[in-house]
Amino acid sequence: MPCYLGSDKTGFGVIPHNNFLEMKEGKILSLLKTGLSTENYYKTFNKVYLNTFGEYYMLHYPFYMDKEDDFLQCQKNLTDYCIGKVGKLEGKKVLEIGCGNGIQAIYVIKKYKPAEIIGIDLNENNIKIAKEEALKQGIENVKFYIGNAHTLSMIVDNSVDIVMNIESAFHYPDKEQFLKQVYRVLKPGGKFVIADIIKKYDEKRRKGFWKRRMHFHHGSETEYRKMITDANLKLNFVEDITDHVIDSFNICIKWFKKSRVIKNVFTRIWGMIMLRLNAHLLRKKQSYFIFAGEKPSR
Structure with a gap:
């Protein structure tokens, strides 16, 4: 967001x-x-x-x-900081779940030289822009698809080296299923990084009209730690950058x-x-x- x-x-x-x-x-x-x-x-x-x-x-x-x-640089900073948590991308296959308008994926392709990036987003307008931008800039090793983070139906098992998910998962109502999909598509030893807006407290509150319309499903730190472990993923790093x-x-x-x-x-x-x-x-x-x-x- x-x-x-x-x-x-x-x-x-x-x-x-x-x-x-x-x-x-x-x-x-x-x-x-x-x-x-x-x-x-x-x-x-x-x-x-x-x-x-x-x-x-x-x-x-x-x-x-x-x-x-400036603003453009500070957006790159967040991307760079997150990528720093998963190591080198050069020559690797990267999956960005919640790729938005594709600008971040194109930036990563240019700077970090992965073999390929697959970007998935549920928003049709975002994917339309992403495809147009990749074509305009002549980027061939990036592909964008309309897809659901709960299923990742176009991604086969054990096929990607890195999963990126930056500021998107708070829209997902079933984070357990999302994290199970992260486990499924990652190769053994593959790495993931998730940057997310979470709720400060663990108690559950009824969602108002605005949160329902905006598809806000904020988890807590405690919930995230448990969900990652329950998905059989190993959690190596947690940081509060609020x-x-x-x-x-x-x-x-x-x-x-x-x-x-x-x-x-x-x-x-x-x-x-x-x-x-x-x-x-x-x-x-x-x-x-x-x-x-x-x-x-x-």
Whole structure:
């Protein structure tokens, strides 16, 4: 799930004055629909990124390593940090479950040189964008499929070296089944990394309308540890990076206030709301964890 921000290298997203009134109502309604479903959420972010910055960005939270990092870099930082938990990817077959718009998979192909990446996502619009981006950039060793994390029906047993799942599993209602599929498709000795937004506490609460519409199924750290073990996977690494991500949001908010790149007034308002909401949820109700491990060798 993304936050909204960008570097100062472009000036897209300007509403000409003579079109302002005509666009106002439609723009507000479009942005308000963001929170009505997961499909609308990601479709809106993809449109905003493309219209404002002229390109698609990764769809996950920022992770600042240096105060000079722009938004594009801080998204790469989270990807790099997670990959660091599974070792070298060069020459290996990688499966990204919850690949979003494919930008992360394309970045990984270019930087880490795996033999192949297979990206799977349930969102048809995301997969459409991913395929178009791979074709446009001439990337041949990446394939994208519409698929369900609970079944991974297009992936055969013991066939992948690395499984990546970055900021997607909180949408899965049956994480036990998802983790069993991770075990099934990994080769013996294969590794996995999961970065997820989890709930701070173990107690179960009734899901409200918004959580049901957005398909939020947050597990807790305790639940995750048990589910990974129950799936016969070996857990090698657990890290709570919540404070670091919150700090990243704070830097984003400061940058957002100073930046002049986002000239569309409705996009600016919506962006600030999303930034502050995500930061608030991480402070009060959620945590951000990384889990990494492997499928034991036979």
